[in-house]
Amino acid sequence: MLGKWWWRFKNYPDSMWAEAIKSIYGVDGGFDRPSVAKRKSGCWGTIANISNFLEKDGVSFSNHFHRSLNSNGALKWSWSLEPSGVFSVRSLRCHIDNLYLPDSDGIWSWNPLTPGKLNILAWRICHGKLPTMVNLAKIGIWSSNLCRICHGDPESENHIFLECPVSKEVWQLICKWWRLLDNPLVSIRDILQCKGNVAGHQRLAWIHEAIMLTFIWVIWKYRNLRGHSHAPNSKLILALVFEVKSLSIFWINARKKKGQTLRWSEWCSDPILECYSRL
Secondary structure: OHHHHHHHHHHOOOOHHHHHHHHHHOOOOOOOOHHHHHOOOOOHHHHHOHHHHHHHOOOOOHHHEEEEEOOOOOEEEEEOOOOOOOOOHHHHHHHHHHHHOOOOOOOOOOOOOOOHHHHHHHHHHHOOOOOOHHHHHHOOOOOOOEOOOOOOOEOOHHHHHHHOHHHHHHHHHHHHHOOOOOOOOOOHHHHHHOOHHHOOOHHHHHHHHHHHHHHHHHHHHHHHHOOOOOOOOHHHHHHHHHHHHHHHHHHHHHOOOOOOOOOHHHHHHOHHHHHHHOO
16 A cells, blocks of 8 residues: 555646645655655655665565656656556555465465365465374474374375375265265365366356365364264264355355355255356
């Protein structure tokens, strides 16, 4: 937002508020003499120095502004990160994100139909930040690295969600419910990339991805509640599958428009048909 005021002052120098700034900081508003603005009280000193602040962190700001003449021969400033030439906070934020945020290799992006906690969990999985027993043992927080659900193998991300007997059976029922091919999954990333039978339909793909995220959330929550080894049984597996179905439809309906809410009975019997019918 500070950058937007920088842009407004440069492009609308004759506006009343710009004239007020000039009367305090000079004709250039302190941009060409940031030391002058810095000595003044208020936030304008920060706005005048925004270019210096960003460039200290390796973010080019002033270099993306270019001067030119409009059709009336008046001087105007254009912003190179937007095709229209008009400055936007979004374009600057994306520029900073591209410089600093790690690349996720296109594995997963924020799903708008699920709560933030599910998206954060998926992000942590993608970047190896999940506090599994293997990861905790590596940094000396826990001595044992065995799975908290089955106590049979080291607890990695892949083991919790793909190889653990409980997760395997729940996943098989989820695949049957969504009519997915029960292909063997190599890593947890295969689940995050799985688009099922709705590829090419953005909203349906989001719904399908929401199911995958809910599955991961339910397994992770169950893992955190486990205190001792427990052999999987049909009652437990069905309870976890029911939780995936109920939580997913609740979260999806909470974020859908009126008239597009999914119906519970149809959701349980044929979710793909129900999704198509409610678009």
